[in-house]
Amino acid sequence: MTRVGVLGATGAVGQRFIQLLSSHDDFEIAALTASSDSAGKPYKEAAKWRVDTPIPDSVADVDVLETTPEAVPNDVDLLFSSLPSSVAERVEHGFCEAGYVVSSNSSNERNAADVPLVIPEVNADHLDLIEVQRDERGWDGALVKNPNxxxxxxxxxxxxxxxxxxxxxxxxxxxxxxxxxxxxxxxxxxxxxxxxxxxxxxxxxxxxxxxxxxxxxxxxxxxxxxxxxxxxxxxxxxxxxxxxxxxxxxxxxxxxxxxxxxxxxxxxxxxxxxxxxxxxxxxxxxxxxxxxxxxxxxxxxxxxxxxxxxxxxxxxxxxxNTIRGAAGASVLNGELLERDGWL
Amino acid sequence: MTRVGVLGATGAVGQRFIQLLSSHDDFEIAALTASSDSAGKPYKEAAKWRVDTPIPDSVADVDVLETTPEAVPNDVDLLFSSLPSSVAERVEHGFCEAGYVVSSNSSNERNAADVPLVIPEVNADHLDLIEVQRDERGWDGALVKNPNxxxxxxxxxxxxxxxxxxxxxxxxxxxxxxxxxxxxxxxxxxxxxxxxxxxxxxxxxxxxxxxxxxxxxxxxxxxxxxxxxxxxxxxxxxxxxxxxxxxxxxxxxxxxxxxxxxxxxxxxxxxxxxxxxxxxxxxxxxxxxxxxxxxxxxxxxxxxxxxxxxxxxxxxxxxxNTIRGAAGASVLNGELLERDGWL
Amino acid sequence: MTRVGVLGATGAVGQRFIQLLSSHDDFEIAALTASSDSAGKPYKEAAKWRVDTPIPDSVADVDVLETTPEAVPNDVDLLFSSLPSSVAERVEHGFCEAGYVVSSNSSNERNAADVPLVIPEVNADHLDLIEVQRDERGWDGALVKNPNxxxxxxxxxxxxxxxxxxxxxxxxxxxxxxxxxxxxxxxxxxxxxxxxxxxxxxxxxxxxxxxxxxxxxxxxxxxxxxxxxxxxxxxxxxxxxxxxxxxxxxxxxxxxxxxxxxxxxxxxxxxxxxxxxxxxxxxxxxxxxxxxxxxxxxxxxxxxxxxxxxxxxxxxxxxxNTIRGAAGASVLNGELLERDGWL
Amino acid sequence: MTRVGVLGATGAVGQRFIQLLSSHDDFEIAALTASSDSAGKPYKEAAKWRVDTPIPDSVADVDVLETTPEAVPNDVDLLFSSLPSSVAERVEHGFCEAGYVVSSNSSNERNAADVPLVIPEVNADHLDLIEVQRDERGWDGALVKNPNxxxxxxxxxxxxxxxxxxxxxxxxxxxxxxxxxxxxxxxxxxxxxxxxxxxxxxxxxxxxxxxxxxxxxxxxxxxxxxxxxxxxxxxxxxxxxxxxxxxxxxxxxxxxxxxxxxxxxxxxxxxxxxxxxxxxxxxxxxxxxxxxxxxxxxxxxxxxxxxxxxxxxxxxxxxxNTIRGAAGASVLNGELLERDGWL
Incomplete structure (x- = not known):
């Protein structure tokens, strides 16, 4: 099992991430982060759960972490991000510098020349742009986006x-x-x-x-x-x-x-x-x-x-729109990143 | 005041006709027709009134007529039609033959070569096609349509x-x-x-x-x-x-x-x-x-x-859609018909 | 597997019956009936499928039967009914006389003295009223209702x-x-x-x-x-x-x-x-x-x-309301009828 | 014409106040207040107008004032309030001390012993409680509430x-x-x-x-x-x-x-x-x-x-609920206050 985290886990897309990941065969949720207001609280208190399936037992009592590289365990290999675009660039860069691979649904940098924007069935080969990205940005990690x-x-x-x-x-x-x-x-x-x-x-x-x-x-x-x-x-x-x-x-x-x-x-x-x-x-x-x-x-x-x-x-x-169009899109990109050996 | 009638007065568009006509300065409602089930009943019983202004007092107790030229008084000069398109052609022709001018919202014959399809602000001059229509069809009345x-x-x-x-x-x-x-x-x-x-x-x-x-x-x-x-x-x-x-x-x-x-x-x-x-x-x-x-x-x-x-x-x-796009469109065509001397 | 049929299989509750029964462990759909307009057509044509899961393959091409005891195979042991209440009494009686056990969601006869009205978790013992019913009505079959x-x-x-x-x-x-x-x-x-x-x-x-x-x-x-x-x-x-x-x-x-x-x-x-x-x-x-x-x-x-x-x-x-309150309620009564030996 | 003001004029109830007051026969809008973010802006910019009749010309270009007694002209005799209940008590008291009569829709103090809570058709006589209020609070103005x-x-x-x-x-x-x-x-x-x-x-x-x-x-x-x-x-x-x-x-x-x-x-x-x-x-x-x-x-x-x-x-x-149940209720109380000589 690949250990994964969700950045911005309490919002609408964050809840979809948890719904999809909690029953995933290859991914195991190892970190949930949110804003500092929520950090330290059990997930079930930090999130007002509004998906029409019950909150998964596996996350209900997990403590929410700060959204910083220091707070996330080192053995997490892949992060899913649904941060507000106003803060996403700064925060995602921090994680990529710290060596994390980030599959992000946030809208910032989707058109950047060295950021792969990927739908696996359409343009999986664009993932190779990661090498350009690592060269240019000096990252050990990587940043991959899915479209709107x-x-x-x-x-x-x-x-x-x-x-x-x-x-x-x-x-x-x-x-x-x-x-x-x-x-x-x-x-x-x-x-x-x-x-x-x-x-x-x-x-x-x-x-x-x-x-x-x-x-x-x-x-x-x-x-x-x-x-x-x-x-x-x-x-x-x-x-x-x-x-x-x-x-x-x-x-x-x-x-x-x-x-x-x-x-x-x-x-x-x-x-x-x-x-x-x-x-x-x-x-x-x-x-x-x-x-x-x-x-x-x-x-x-x-x-x-x-x-x-x-x-x-x-x-x-x-x-x-919140499965194929958001959380599911990022998860699918995460699966592609794993299969193609980028983690 | 021009005396007008509404053919198919109990349906959704029919109720809009009545709402618009009951406060009209130049038109006076003189006949309301509906299917034979409703004929003979007071309008307030025949129609399940569903407009969000109260049913006008002037029509509430008026008896609904059969939708035939014989049932409609001769001094009615203008008829508004919102009949189902399945029956409209036959019924409207009957009224036109009997000398009535019909301003119709029904979808039949909108594209017929001798039927004016009119939005007064766009193509008022198309009304002159009535002369062609009368020549070809031998009508004393006339049939004018508004679009969908x-x-x-x-x-x-x-x-x-x-x-x-x-x-x-x-x-x-x-x-x-x-x-x-x-x-x-x-x-x-x-x-x-x-x-x-x-x-x-x-x-x-x-x-x-x-x-x-x-x-x-x-x-x-x-x-x-x-x-x-x-x-x-x-x-x-x-x-x-x-x-x-x-x-x-x-x-x-x-x-x-x-x-x-x-x-x-x-x-x-x-x-x-x-x-x-x-x-x-x-x-x-x-x-x-x-x-x-x-x-x-x-x-x-x-x-x-x-x-x-x-x-x-x-x-x-x-x-x-039910005012400018239906009942109001027919009323406006009726006003044009009157102003331009076709009644 | 108990072979079951659905009377009135094309309507809203009928579609829920099929959704619930097509994946049932103990019940096998062996007959689908509808009005004579639909009889003879494949189910997928007779029904305008409107449930948000796809129409089950197991019923899509099944021919719809007339809603008569003659049309339904003899080896069907249990019938679920969601007939309109206007016809349900006559039709359900026909099936009960012919020996079928009918678990019905239709509203007729719910208050009849010899018809069990059952929610299994509330009053399963009322099912014993079937003996009274069979005595009084001379049926080999039985009629059981769920409430509104x-x-x-x-x-x-x-x-x-x-x-x-x-x-x-x-x-x-x-x-x-x-x-x-x-x-x-x-x-x-x-x-x-x-x-x-x-x-x-x-x-x-x-x-x-x-x-x-x-x-x-x-x-x-x-x-x-x-x-x-x-x-x-x-x-x-x-x-x-x-x-x-x-x-x-x-x-x-x-x-x-x-x-x-x-x-x-x-x-x-x-x-x-x-x-x-x-x-x-x-x-x-x-x-x-x-x-x-x-x-x-x-x-x-x-x-x-x-x-x-x-x-x-x-x-x-x-x-x-259409699962626990209708189709699921009848299915649950069917399960109780089977467990308690009434089939 | 009585000169009136609206405290909290940009919100949902505030817009209803303006819709009702702009065509009122006896009341003339002489002051519109809102939060300090909006103060100084023309009303049409400060409010995102969302009522389904156009913004009245008489207020569109009026500058919004701060919600303080100093900002409101002295010749305003009656204020309507739809302030958030969190700030209403402090602000309304300030206006009452400064001599204004306030007809308020805010929920604070509705149950206070010396505050009239009034529906004119039900308990108009409760308005006499204003004398008790003035005695106890030492106000020249007065505070009257309508219910929820x-x-x-x-x-x-x-x-x-x-x-x-x-x-x-x-x-x-x-x-x-x-x-x-x-x-x-x-x-x-x-x-x-x-x-x-x-x-x-x-x-x-x-x-x-x-x-x-x-x-x-x-x-x-x-x-x-x-x-x-x-x-x-x-x-x-x-x-x-x-x-x-x-x-x-x-x-x-x-x-x-x-x-x-x-x-x-x-x-x-x-x-x-x-x-x-x-x-x-x-x-x-x-x-x-x-x-x-x-x-x-x-x-x-x-x-x-x-x-x-x-x-x-x-x-x-x-x-x-926003006319009889909110803005219209306060306006009606204002009419009663004027008729009974409390302004």
Missing amino acids: CSTITMVPTLAALDRFGLDRVHVSTLQAVSGAGYSGVSSMEILDNVIPHIGGEEEKMETESRKLLGEFTGSEIDWHDVDVSASCNRVPTLDGHLENVWAELDDDPTVEDVFAAFEDYAGQDLPSAPSPLIETFEEPDRPQPRLDRFLGDGMAVAAGGVQQTPDGVQYNCLAH | CSTITMVPTLAALDRFGLDRVHVSTLQAVSGAGYSGVSSMEILDNVIPHIGGEEEKMETESRKLLGEFTGSEIDWHDVDVSASCNRVPTLDGHLENVWAELDDDPTVEDVFAAFEDYAGQDLPSAPSPLIETFEEPDRPQPRLDRFLGDGMAVAAGGVQQTPDGVQYNCLAH | CSTITMVPTLAALDRFGLDRVHVSTLQAVSGAGYSGVSSMEILDNVIPHIGGEEEKMETESRKLLGEFTGSEIDWHDVDVSASCNRVPTLDGHLENVWAELDDDPTVEDVFAAFEDYAGQDLPSAPSPLIETFEEPDRPQPRLDRFLGDGMAVAAGGVQQTPDGVQYNCLAH | CSTITMVPTLAALDRFGLDRVHVSTLQAVSGAGYSGVSSMEILDNVIPHIGGEEEKMETESRKLLGEFTGSEIDWHDVDVSASCNRVPTLDGHLENVWAELDDDPTVEDVFAAFEDYAGQDLPSAPSPLIETFEEPDRPQPRLDRFLGDGMAVAAGGVQQTPDGVQYNCLAH
Whole structure:
């Protein structure tokens, strides 16, 4: 068993980390950290547990640690981070300098030239950028990022379509409230309403997609030149981001070609990787957040509503934003880091 | 006062007709019709009143009539129709043959060559197609349609942008449940969920937009050649359709140019016409359905979130789907019919 | 394996039956029936599957049968019924006459003198009423009912409190929309709203509770004389009925006494029976529907918010209305019927 | 016109104050205060306006003042307060000492012996307690409170029933999220959920009801001895508290007697007082929050679902929690203070 820790273990994503890791076959939770207010308290007191499965016995009485390299045991090999982006850079750097490998869901540095931004099924080879990172930063550890939840939902489908020559993407998102954390969206804002703006989200989708779909040249990532134009909306759903996508393509695939491209897109042989990665629906009204967010234990991407357009295709895709789109994404990157010998 | 009737007065749109007409300065309700089950009952018994203002005293005890020309008094000059599209064609034709002018919200025949499909602020001159219609069909009456709620929300903004050369539109809709009528969307379908499909809605947006933006040549409508690609979603809001629009344009207007085009777009001098027609927001998170659907007493279109894209602009627009998008649209067409002498 | 059938397999409760039975250790699905419209179709076509786990492979391609004794194989030993109450009596009687044992969730005949109304943990001995039933009705089969979902949520807690002398109960329910079936509550009725009335529900809670808590004398049920006064509300939640209960008691138990009575209340040794039956919470804001409805795999009753009042106690209780409150209740009765040798 | 000010003008209740006061016939807004962060800014910048009518022109550009007696002009005669209860006592005392009359919605000191807690239609005569207050505290000004929103909803109906001898009340509340302010209830807490606890709410209902229904002896309030037992729930509605009430009575009134008592209960002749005060419904499924919260412009109490019980009656009542239950309640008290010569 690999001993792992969770930085920022009491928040919404932190609780998902614990839910996923507490039953993991290869990872064992050996450290939970939070802000200094919580340090020293048993986890069950420090966290207001709000996942709809009970708090795991294995963590309930574990004392929460300070979020510093000194506080975390040396035999921990891998850290998962869901720190607020305002503090993440400073704190994550400290751990990397101290020799820890950090698989982070925080949004800082995702576009940095020497930070691998990885979805294992899409661009596992970008992990080799760690060597560049260690050279440049002088770290024994390493920092790996997963993309934003709205990006993760779409990029596997774009990667599958890239065989047809991906030119341009328009995407409209219908995002669940859990993406903003426990107190991110107030009920007075969202009941009987939609908020047609999520700060910074459109830019994340536009840039992260290009880096993820890029080529690793051996020394750097050559970004894909796809032009993504996003419009992001918050809707009154709890979990599951649904996205309407139009992809302009060089080729002219049929609907059947597109379904085949989705269904054939290769997964990864990792404990948390779903098989298939992309689940498809013939019914025009699927996928739907509440019905389909738990496909592949929340790690699959669902796709449907495929139609030809004059210059490509349109379709809908969906993923569970706090599992595949956040905690599960970091765990999957952790599994890849272990398998490929980076720990 | 012009004496008017409502065909299909007990449903969701029918109740909105009554709410709007009961306080109208120029129209007086003189006939309410419904299915034969309801005929003969006082309106307050026939309709399960579900609007959040009390049932108007002026209609509460009025007996509901059969939906036939024989049952409706001869001195009624104008009929508003919100009949189910399955029966609307047959019934509406009967009234037109009997000499009634029908302003209809039903979806049948919207694309027929001799049926005016009208938004008064966009294409009031299309009303002259009534002469063609009367010639061809031998009617003394006339049949005029307003477009679908999702189309009405977007087309005023497209009309305003057409000065920049409108080429192509991608639009994603977030539509309220009231658009499907009282029992159209069950709570088990939509709570904590989104349904990424509304039967026939995408086609309506794609065709109706082209007809509305077309030119009346004197004998027919020359449809606009804009290519609209729509993706329609039902979300858990009660009223108000929000739409994310990308418009590809020949010219390259700035954000300020687009705001000016929206703000300058001319309204109509009709009792129910809002002024301005398009209300704009600088705040990136507006318009929102719950906060902005009642602008212009539910008859305005709200727009915001304007951004340049490589080939045009993206923005969001919003309208109240059962007022501007249904009952209010028909009433406004009725006001235009009266002003222009068609009654 | 006992071969079982589901009568009315395509509806909301029917789908829950299939979800629960498809992974059952002792029961094997051998017949699925529905209305004649669906008969002959594969189940996956006949049912619009709406549970958030995929349709089980074992039933997807099974042909749906007519709901008649002739259509159901003779080697089926136990039938679960979720027929609409309007047809249930006639149909269920037909099956009982033909020798089938029917565990029914339908509301008809729950108060009939010779029909056992059973919650296994509360009144398993009432099952002996089957002998009276067979004598009186001349059946080889048998008909057993479980109570209404709102009754099941409360009665285990009342049974636990009866040691303190149960006199009078006031109960206010906050019931989820799934209790009314897929199309029972429209979204326009319930979004941003509460409906303070559910037809017949208050009477069900008042009478069923007295029968369930009654004594079987050997020939009949001597109903408990507790006076229950219920007020039933529909709220915008999907699953999980929450109830505020005030119980007037002869004795004067402390809060600790009440917690102990709940925690000590004995369960049953049956495959679907949860252990403990009643899960308690110290936190005053629990149980909550979304967080706690899946306790005991949806078969537990949760209780919390216990406070003393001048004449007894008040508390809150919760159960999953379509599992413990409907399909799971019938399955549990089926397990009891098998264990006690009634099949 | 009486010149009035609003203390704490930027919050949810503060915005309701401004919505109500900006069109008031007798009151003119002359001062808006907020925390020192907001002081000096135009109101439209200091407040994130979230009411669904546009921000009134008359206040949009008014500079927000510090919440101190020095900052408020001397010619302001009446202040409305919706300060957080943590700071309200200190701040309100400062204004009262400086000679201002304060009509406050804040929860502090509602049960103080010399502070009038008033619903004008129920206990207008309690206002004479101001003389005691001035004597004891040495103030030139005065402090008057309105009760909590959940109390206001119920007490007019209890006052109407007191003619039958009110003994004991059980009440279960289904309260809207706006009662907790803009950020009080997060969407992740309440979507698809109910929270069966609102801190301090049950105690408020139990004590405030007794004070409101009490008798003013000339020197103090002799509290009513009714025993109220409340259970308070937060539900996913925006506005409008619904309450299920059981009232035990000495007499045995019929349902008709109860309706008559509600309908005959006298209102007040004040600008914001609705007529009738209590609107009744025969339909068993009314009142409902979304349909009925705006009765009497949000100032009426709605009642329905009346049934006899063995020892009294049960019924449902409803009021708009931020109008009748908060800002409107304070404004109405302000109107009473003016009419009765206390300004």
